[in-house]
Amino acid sequence: MKMVTTRYKIVSRKLPPAFNGFKIAHISDLHNREFGNELINAVAKEAPDIIAITGDIIHRENESAAAEKFALGAVQVAPVYYVAGNHEKVLSCYPAFAAYLADIGVNVLKNEYKTVERNGEKLAVLGMNDPTFFEKGKTDFIAELNRLCLCIEEDEIKYSVLLSHRPEMFARYVEAGIDLTLAGHAHGGHIRLPFIGAFYAPNQGLMPKYTEGVHTHCGKSMVISKGLGKSSWVPRVFNPPELVMEILRCSSDEPFAPEKSPETCENESEQTEQTPLDGINENDASEKAENSEE
Secondary structure, eight states: OOOEEEEEEEEOTTSOGGGTTOEEEEEOOOTTOOOTTHHHHHHHHHOOSEEEEESOOOOBTTBOHHHHHHHHHHTTTSOEEEEOOHHHHHOTTHHHHHHHHHHTTOEEOSSEEEEEEETTEEEEEEEOOOGGGSTTTHHHHHHHHHHHHHHHHHTTOOOEEEEOSOGGGHHHHHHHTOSEEEEOOSGGGSBEETTTEEOEETTTEESOSOSSEEEEETTEEEEEOOOSSOSSSOOOBSOOOEEEEEEEESOTTSOOOOSOOOHHHHTGGGOOTTOOSGGGOOOTHHHHTTTSOO
C-alpha cells in the first residue's frame, strides 16, 4: 500500500505565540521497513520544524539499515528527537543503534527533555523509554514522567510535547500535565474494518480505542500514528503506512486546510483542565497483555 500523509491541527491556548504554526513530522513503528527515498522526500516536502520518532524504528537483530538510512536523511531536514519502543528493549543491537543515532545528531531521549526556543519563548520536548525498560514497568514509568514534569514546571516552560510509544496510557499523560503526546505502537489496529475501525492493537486487545488520530481530554491532546511498518505476520488491511504532521496553533481562527482535522482537535482550546478522567481509563487488558506485545 502507498504511504499517506495525514495532517492535524493541534490548538492550545497554552502554546507560546512564537510557536504558532510550529510543524512536527511524526514517524512511528518503521520496523526497519525500506521506503527508498519516498519517506524522507515526503518529510522534507512538509518542511517540519522538528521530526519526532516514537519508537520501534528497528525490528530484528542486526537489521537496521533502512532505519539508519532514514535517520541519516532526517537529520539533514530538521532536528530529530527519538524514543525507544518495546522492540528496541528486546534487541541486543539497540545500544549500538542508539549510539549511532546520537553520533549523527539525533536527540536520543531516555527519560529526559530538551528545550526548544523560538524568539525568546520555549517549549519542552520530553522523551520516555517504553515501560518495558523500567524495572517495575508502568509504575516506574509514571513516576519518572511525573518527575520530569515537575522539572519543566520549575523551569517555567509553559508547553510540553511528550514522545512516548504507548497510546493506551493517555490517562496517565493527562494526569501528569502533558499538553501534547505523540504515540504509536497500535499500528492503526493492523486490520481496519470498513464502518467499524481497528480490529486489534497490542496492550489493548480487540476493537481497541487508541489506534489513530487525535484524542483530547482536559485541554490535553494525544496524536497516534498508525505507523509505517508491521511487526508480525498480520497484514495491514485498509490501513496504509502513515506519515503524520502535527501543526501547532494558538487559535483555531488560523487558516488551515488539513487532510484530516478531527472535531476533537478543533474543540481542544475550549476544554477546561478540571474535567475528571472518567472517559479515558486505561484498558484493563493492557496490563495482562504486557508480555504479548507486538
